[in-house]
Amino acid sequence: MVPVAWYLLLAALLFAIGTVGALTRRNGITIFLSIELMLNSVNLTLVAYSRLLDDRTGQLVVFFVLAVAAAEAAVGLALFIAVYRHRRTIDLDRVNLLRW
Amino acid sequence: MTDLLWLIPLLPFLGAAANGVLGPRAPKGLVTAVGVGAPGVALALSLGILWDYAARLAPAPFEQVVYAWTAGPSSIDVAFLLDPLSAVMLFVVTFVGFWIHLYSVGYMGHEGGYQRYFAYLNLFMGAMLLLVLGANYLVMFVGWEGVGLCSYLLIGFYYDQKIPPEAGRKAFVVNRIGDFAFLIGMFALFSTFGSLRYTEVFAAVAESPERATSEYALGLSLAAFVTLCFFIGAAGKSAQIPLYVWLPDAMAGPTPVSALIHAATMVTAGVYMVVRTNVLYQLAPGVSLLVAAVGAATAIFAATIGLAQDDIKKVLAYSTVSQLGYMFLAAGLGAYTAAIFHLGTHAFFKALLFLGSGSVIHAMSGEQDMRRMGGLKRALPITYWTFLLAALAIAGIPPLAGFFSKDEILAAAAGQGHWLLYAVGLATAGLTAFYMFRAVHMTFDGSFRGTEEQRHRLHESPPVMTVPLVVLAVGSVVAGWIGIPQVLAFGADVNWLHHWLEPVIAGVGDTAHAEHHLPLAAEWGLILLAVAVAAGGILLARRIYGGDRALEGERRVVSALGPAHPVLVHKFWVDEAYDRLIVRPLALVAYGFWKVVDGWIIDGALHLTASVTELTGDLGRFSTTGNVRNYLLYFFLGVVALLGWIAL
Amino acid sequence: MIETLIFLIFAALALASALVVVLHRNPIYSTMSLVVTLISLAVLFVLLGAPFIAALQVLIYTGAIVVLFLFVVMLLNVGREEIGEQRGLVQKGAAVVGAAAFLVIVGLTYLEGYGGAEMAPLDEEFVSLPGLAAELFGRYLLTFELVGLLLLVAVIAATVLAARPRPAVPAEGGALAEAAAVEPATEADERGAGVVTERPDGEDRLVASGGSAGGAG
Numbered sequence: 001m002v003p004v005a006w007y008l009l010l011a012a013l014l015f016a017i018g019t020v021g022a023l024t025r026r027n028g029i030t031i032f033l034s035i036e037l038m039l040n041s042v043n044l045t046l047v048a049y050s051r052l053l054d055d056r057t058g059q060l061v062v063f064f065v066l067a068v069a070a071a072e073a074a075v076g077l078a079l080f081i082a083v084y085r086h087r088r089t090i091d092l093d094r095v096n097l098l099r100w
Numbered sequence: 101m102t103d104l105l106w107l108i109p110l111l112p113f114l115g116a117a118a119n120g121v122l123g124p125r126a127p128k129g130l131v132t133a134v135g136v137g138a139p140g141v142a143l144a145l146s147l148g149i150l151w152d153y154a155a156r157l158a159p160a161p162f163e164q165v166v167y168a169w170t171a172g173p174s175s176i177d178v179a180f181l182l183d184p185l186s187a188v189m190l191f192v193v194t195f196v197g198f199w200i201h202l203y204s205v206g207y208m209g210h211e212g213g214y215q216r217y218f219a220y221l222n223l224f225m226g227a228m229l230l231l232v233l234g235a236n237y238l239v240m241f242v243g244w245e246g247v248g249l250c251s252y253l254l255i256g257f258y259y260d261q262k263i264p265p266e267a268g269r270k271a272f273v274v275n276r277i278g279d280f281a282f283l284i285g286m287f288a289l290f291s292t293f294g295s296l297r298y299t300e301v302f303a304a305v306a307e308s309p310e311r312a313t314s315e316y317a318l319g320l321s322l323a324a325f326v327t328l329c330f331f332i333g334a335a336g337k338s339a340q341i342p343l344y345v346w347l348p349d350a351m352a353g354p355t356p357v358s359a360l361i362h363a364a365t366m367v368t369a370g371v372y373m374v375v376r377t378n379v380l381y382q383l384a385p386g387v388s389l390l391v392a393a394v395g396a397a398t399a400i401f402a403a404t405i406g407l408a409q410d411d412i413k414k415v416l417a418y419s420t421v422s423q424l425g426y427m428f429l430a431a432g433l434g435a436y437t438a439a440i441f442h443l444g445t446h447a448f449f450k451a452l453l454f455l456g457s458g459s460v461i462h463a464m465s466g467e468q469d470m471r472r473m474g475g476l477k478r479a480l481p482i483t484y485w486t487f488l489l490a491a492l493a494i495a496g497i498p499p500l501a502g503f504f505s506k507d508e509i510l511a512a513a514a515g516q517g518h519w520l521l522y523a524v525g526l527a528t529a530g531l532t533a534f535y536m537f538r539a540v541h542m543t544f545d546g547s548f549r550g551t552e553e554q555r556h557r558l559h560e561s562p563p564v565m566t567v568p569l570v571v572l573a574v575g576s577v578v579a580g581w582i583g584i585p586q587v588l589a590f591g592a593d594v595n596w597l598h599h600w601l602e603p604v605i606a607g608v609g610d611t612a613h614a615e616h617h618l619p620l621a622a623e624w625g626l627i628l629l630a631v632a633v634a635a636g637g638i639l640l641a642r643r644i645y646g647g648d649r650a651l652e653g654e655r656r657v658v659s660a661l662g663p664a665h666p667v668l669v670h671k672f673w674v675d676e677a678y679d680r681l682i683v684r685p686l687a688l689v690a691y692g693f694w695k696v697v698d699g700w701i702i703d704g705a706l707h708l709t710a711s712v713t714e715l716t717g718d719l720g721r722f723s724t725t726g727n728v729r730n731y732l733l734y735f736f737l738g739v740v741a742l743l744g745w746i747a748l
Numbered sequence: 749m750i751e752t753l754i755f756l757i758f759a760a761l762a763l764a765s766a767l768v769v770v771l772h773r774n775p776i777y778s779t780m781s782l783v784v785t786l787i788s789l790a791v792l793f794v795l796l797g798a799p800f801i802a803a804l805q806v807l808i809y810t811g812a813i814v815v816l817f818l819f820v821v822m823l824l825n826v827g828r829e830e831i832g833e834q835r836g837l838v839q840k841g842a843a844v845v846g847a848a849a850f851l852v853i854v855g856l857t858y859l860e861g862y863g864g865a866e867m868a869p870l871d872e873e874f875v876s877l878p879g880l881a882a883e884l885f886g887r888y889l890l891t892f893e894l895v896g897l898l899l900l901v902a903v904i905a906a907t908v909l910a911a912r913p914r915p916a917v918p919a920e921g922g923a924l925a926e927a928a929a930v931e932p933a934t935e936a937d938e939r940g941a942g943v944v945t946e947r948p949d950g951e952d953r954l955v956a957s958g959g960s961a962g963g964a965g
Contacts, residue, residue, distance in 0.1 A: 016847040021770030023843035029775045071902030078909035099726030747857045
């Protein structure tokens, strides 16, 4: 029997890795991937708790998270395309028109 | 009818408000109706109430509370008091006030600011009535400040010229010094007795005089402290040494204003206040003596200056200061009836003198210098005869009003053995007669010394101006007859005024002032002496200035006085001294405060705050890098912090 | 026993591939690595008694979303990330510190509360699909419908955002011709398979029209 704690620990680690990735990389795509990673860690947590508490609500939330992630990915990538058209780059450090 | 007491001060205030609202473009008839009607109705009302009061209630005081304002354990009310003393004041103020308002219709008819004038004048009446009808020191103070304000407004009436606003400011500032002392006195009274109501305070003092005579502050008893403070206030308002300097400058205002405010009513407020507080003055003999001494000194001091002035209004101004000195001399000696008596008679003849001079100035197209007048008695007969009558009255010639009132004052001085004060008073009487008739002769006798243009325009004033002159002249004659001393009435006790005021002047405990009575012969002697001195003054003036000798006479006097003359002309350089010693240092201090305290410190603190904010903003904007990663970081750190706070 | 083993293997796999996602220079490698992570997680889902979710994970996440990523990567021809300026050390440091703090908080929370509770053994009913469906279409029906609406909105948004900006109709004929030439490429959206197969000059046209249409490039 695998204790719940291990799953949670794994999820936390994945989240941390995803965060560092999102904050550290300059490439927009990679940032996005890191965010997806974070979402997945959350999914893992939810499913683990669902199992622990014997309540399927957790799984259903994951279901919705999945859908939202898809929507978000679509819109986000569309934004990237739009940005690329104007700035010819996905390097988010170069996209800083709102600089002081 | 006496219940309508509260209407009396209210009516002029309403008149002022109405005229204020009507604005400068209102039709003159309407302004006049309001401006003269309000005091007119007030006068009618006053007469009715006085009749009612005298018939029914006197001598018991009648108090009417309009609004009770609770201040701590006791209340200070908006309340009016009608008692023998305030009744006299009420009559003087409303009667003389009304006729001056009427006179103003003619005098100010061609001036700009007609509506503004009447609004201010009505406002003044209202405030003055508050002052005399107040039932406690606070209401009096409100009226006190009100008349001070109106004085400022009316002195500076011709605000587009240079001098009037400065004079108005000077009046206000000098008065302020007195007001400050008045306030301190009020505070002392209130903290000791818990009330400012005349009836309550005086009753408390009468009940236990020790409260007032035990030591209070600065080594003085409470009575001494309060009376001293009050006297400083009175000195400011009633132009005694050293706070008289504003009154001559106040002549910059329109002449009816000078008549009403600076002769008949406002300047008498100080005298009224001292007489009202007689209970305390009787318990502070030292301060009372000071009052008498200052009064006498002021009387003779001002008289000497008056005989060297060429502006007719200035002569009258210094004369007012001098006569006010007489009133304080009387009050200081405990002869309160005499003080009020002289206040009343003086109101009549001084107002008359001023209105007469106004008539002259009006006829002379604005000329005020007596050296350029002369021979006006043919052109202005009514003005001449009324003016002459007033001059005789002020000189103290029987049976005119001034004689009786002045005589009572001198008798009090002599009766108490204050021979120095008596001598000063007598000398002043002589000087008064002299400078008054100098003015009469220079103005009305001899041949005309003005320009052709002015001669062409000479005309007697219209009835709206001459009728008040006549009325006041009648008053100057008969007003004295209410106070005929016993000695002259062949032993009959017909001093009506004395009896009327007696309840208010009652002595306190065993310090009751019994007016010393001189032996009959001595009294007669003094009377004859006073009349002789006055007559002497008149004849001397006639000798020097009469006929056509005005200018020549002046030259002789100037050379006779020698080096003393410039001193008198320059009013002993008092104004200049004040300027050097007080005004300029204060101005320097004020300048320092402005530049350093206000400029550097206060503004600096503000600017500092602003600069710090600006700086913070300038530095803070470096956080807006435009870089999404940075923003994500801030976001994330915030979330972690929040998480930590919630979870732990 | 076996369960533990499976868990360990796939957990390690997930972690390793997550690290690759985050650390690798080439975005294509990152994307592929994400696939590995996702599938590992799917296995873990099965272990936790959520086979349906696992299936969805593979189908939707890896099958659609990651594919979408790949499309965009190739469309935009994103190359290796240059090893650029070394600025942003503060940023990196702060990120690591923040993540560490996060882990610490999680750890502390774990120690205080939920943690080592025992899990009940799986039963048929929990895992069954009909049960899940009953709840989904029963209690969470409204949410389900709203999510559908959300997806619709997302599709519209994505279409609008990614659409090539239409050039304004100019007066000259020359520009009109250019606009006409631009027309066929307008149908490209993030699914633009057609655009991908076009050769460089097609790309140039994409870029060119983007530039002429108004690029504050």
